[in-house]
Amino acid sequence: MSRRIDLLRLDYLFSVLIPLLVPIYLNGLNPFMQFDIIIGFFFLGITGNTWNDVFDMKNPEDSDTLQRVEGYRPKELFTIGLASFFLGFTLLLRTCLQNFPINFIFLVSIIIMVILYILWLKPIPIINQLFLAISHVILPYFIIKIDAPQALYFDIGELTFLLAFFLFAVMAQLVHEVIDEEAMRQHFSLRGCQIVIWIFSLLTLLFSIISFIFLLEFYFIPFLFVPLGTAYTFRRPKSTTKGVKDVGLVIGNLFLIYFLCLIILQMNGII
Known part of the structure; x- marks a missing residue:
C-alpha cells in the first residue's frame, strides 16, 4: 500500500503557495493577516491533487499515478479530496464574506476552472495550461491583493x-x-x-x-x-528524462523556502 503522505503530493503544493507569497512580499503585507487564505489554498491544492489522481488512475499507462495510489480505490481518494476541500473552503469563507462578491467570485471561478481542467480540458494542449495558470496564479494573486486594501493597486x-x-x-x-x-x-x-x-x-x-x-x-x-x-x-x-521533472519540483520547493525567508526578513525590518 502506498505511503499515506504520498497521496497528498505535497511536493507539488509550492505551485499553489508561491502565487500567494509573491504579492505578500511585493506589497509588504503581514502574512499572518492572510494566513487563512494561505492554508485554505494549501487544502484546495491537496483536493486538486487527489481528485486529479482519481481520473489519472484509470489510465493503465500512467505508471507514476498507479504506483502512488496502489492499494486505494477511487472513492477513497475522492473522500480525502472532499475532506480537504471543505477544510480549505471554510478557511476561505472569511475573505469571501469580507470582500463579497469579488473574492467569492474569484474562488468559485478557481474551483470551476480546476474541475473543468480535470474533467475535460487536460487533453487540449497549451489551452489547458493557460487555463490552469489563470486558476493557480492570477486569481489567487488577486484574492490576496483584494483582501489587503493597501495592496489593491x-x-x-x-x-x-x-x-x-x-x-x-x-x-x-x-x-x-x-x-x-x-x-x-x-x-x-x-x-x-x-x-x-x-x-x-x-x-x-x-x-x-x-x-x-x-x-x-x-x-x-x-x-x-x-x-x-x-x-x-x-x-x-x-x-x-523523468529526472528533469524531479529537478523542477525540487527547485520549485526551494523557491517556496526562498520566498518564506524574504517575507520573514521583511517582517522584521531587515529588508
Missing part, C-alpha cells in the same frame, strides 16, 4: 512580474507534459514541443527582465535563471 513593475510569473507557470506545466508524454507530446512533434517551450521561456525571460528593471529587486535575480535553464534543457528536440 498595481504598479508597472508588479504587473509585469505577475505576467512573467504567469508565463513561467505555463512554461513549467508544458515541460511537465512533454516529460510525461501528455497533451503536448501527444499533439506536437518533439520539434514543435521545443519551439513552444522556447517561446514561453523567452517571453518569461523578457518580462522578468522588464519587471526587474522597474522593481529593482535584486532578490528576484535567481528567477531569471529558470527560463534560461529551461531553454537550455530543450536546446535540441529530444525526449527528456
Whole structure:
C-alpha cells in the first residue's frame, strides 16, 4: 500500500503557495493577516491533487499515478479530496464574506476552472495550461491583493512580474507534459514541443527582465535563471528524462523556502 503522505503530493503544493507569497512580499503585507487564505489554498491544492489522481488512475499507462495510489480505490481518494476541500473552503469563507462578491467570485471561478481542467480540458494542449495558470496564479494573486486594501493597486513593475510569473507557470506545466508524454507530446512533434517551450521561456525571460528593471529587486535575480535553464534543457528536440521533472519540483520547493525567508526578513525590518 502506498505511503499515506504520498497521496497528498505535497511536493507539488509550492505551485499553489508561491502565487500567494509573491504579492505578500511585493506589497509588504503581514502574512499572518492572510494566513487563512494561505492554508485554505494549501487544502484546495491537496483536493486538486487527489481528485486529479482519481481520473489519472484509470489510465493503465500512467505508471507514476498507479504506483502512488496502489492499494486505494477511487472513492477513497475522492473522500480525502472532499475532506480537504471543505477544510480549505471554510478557511476561505472569511475573505469571501469580507470582500463579497469579488473574492467569492474569484474562488468559485478557481474551483470551476480546476474541475473543468480535470474533467475535460487536460487533453487540449497549451489551452489547458493557460487555463490552469489563470486558476493557480492570477486569481489567487488577486484574492490576496483584494483582501489587503493597501495592496489593491498595481504598479508597472508588479504587473509585469505577475505576467512573467504567469508565463513561467505555463512554461513549467508544458515541460511537465512533454516529460510525461501528455497533451503536448501527444499533439506536437518533439520539434514543435521545443519551439513552444522556447517561446514561453523567452517571453518569461523578457518580462522578468522588464519587471526587474522597474522593481529593482535584486532578490528576484535567481528567477531569471529558470527560463534560461529551461531553454537550455530543450536546446535540441529530444525526449527528456523523468529526472528533469524531479529537478523542477525540487527547485520549485526551494523557491517556496526562498520566498518564506524574504517575507520573514521583511517582517522584521531587515529588508
